[in-house]
Amino acid sequence: EDQVTQSPEALRLQxxxxxxxxxxxxxxxxxxxxxxxxxxxxxxxFLFTLYSAGEEKEKERLKATLTKKExxxxxxxxxxxxxxxxxxAVRRRDSNYQLIWGAGTKLIIxx
Amino acid sequence: DTAVSQTPKYLVTQxxxxxxxxxxxxxxxxxxxxxxxxxxxxxxxxxxxNNKELIINETVPNRFxxxxxxxxxxxxxxxxxxxxxxxxxxxxxxxxxTVETQYFGPGTRLxxx
Numbered sequence: 001e002d003q004v005t006q007s008p009e010a011l012r013l014q015x016x017x018x019x020x021x022x023x024x025x026x027x028x029x030x031x032x033x034x035x036x037x038x039x040x041x042x043x044x045x046f047l048f049t050l051y052s053a054g055e056e057k058e059k060e061r062l063k064a065t066l067t068k069k070e071x072x073x074x075x076x077x078x079x080x081x082x083x084x085x086x087x088x089a090v091r092r093r094d095s096n097y098q099l100i101w102g103a104g105t106k107l108i109i110x111x
Numbered sequence: 112d113t114a115v116s117q118t119p120k121y122l123v124t125q126x127x128x129x130x131x132x133x134x135x136x137x138x139x140x141x142x143x144x145x146x147x148x149x150x151x152x153x154x155x156x157x158x159x160x161n162n163k164e165l166i167i168n169e170t171v172p173n174r175f176x177x178x179x180x181x182x183x184x185x186x187x188x189x190x191x192x193x194x195x196x197x198x199x200x201x202x203x204x205x206x207x208x209t210v211e212t213q214y215f216g217p218g219t220r221l222x223x224x
Contacts, residue, residue, distance in 0.1 A: 031211075032211050034211060034212075041217075041218070042218070043201050043203070043215030043216050044201075044213075044215045045215070046212050046213065046214070049211060049212065087154070091211055098156050098167060098169075099154075099156065099211070099213070101153060101155075102153075103151055103153050104152050
């Protein structure tokens with residue numbers, strides 16, 4: 001069964017303390033892996049799409065990487081405004097364009 | 112300008128009632144979606160329309176009925192509301208059904224008492 005698992009469920013960091021969030025997936029034929037950010041009371045906001053193992057994407061303090069089994073979202077020197085829930089989703093190669101979502105990692109950056 | 116908008120933002124109602132949630136996108140996208148986000152934060156696809164045609168219809172109770180009057184609007188009507196329907200419902204859109212980047216609305220928080 002297709003599955004997306006994110007860890008940890010929650011992560012508290014001090015401002016400036018770098019770390020990584022994990023998204024592991026089991027899917028028959030990956031079409032793409034997606035990272036979204038969700039602020040409290042708002043809808044998810046698109047961050048990155050990764051299509052093949054070895055691919056990397058960067059945006060400000062965030063860098064997403066992809067292997068054949070998992071993706072990491074690295075956050076470098078985070079700021080309090082990076083606090084949010086980060087969601088990962090995958091699409092199967094033969095799917096009818098559905099995304100399978102993880103439960104997210106809640107990131108809290110303390111000043 | 113709001114890209115994907117939903118109304119209402121909050122909806123509190125009694126069991127057994129019928130309610131509707133409206134969604135509009137001004138991005139010129141062909142494809143729209145309805146998702147349900149439960150208390151554990153999992154997003155589950157419910158329906159997807161491409162140019163007013165239903166393309167994804169997940170296993171949801173038939174009390175839920177989507178309607179797309181045009182490609183900029185996708186409404187969700189729920190009959191005979193149950194306690195388990197309480198959740199946040201998100202509307203989203205994408206340029207086409209094969210373009211994966213989805214843009215989400217702010218969500219409608221439904222509480223069934």
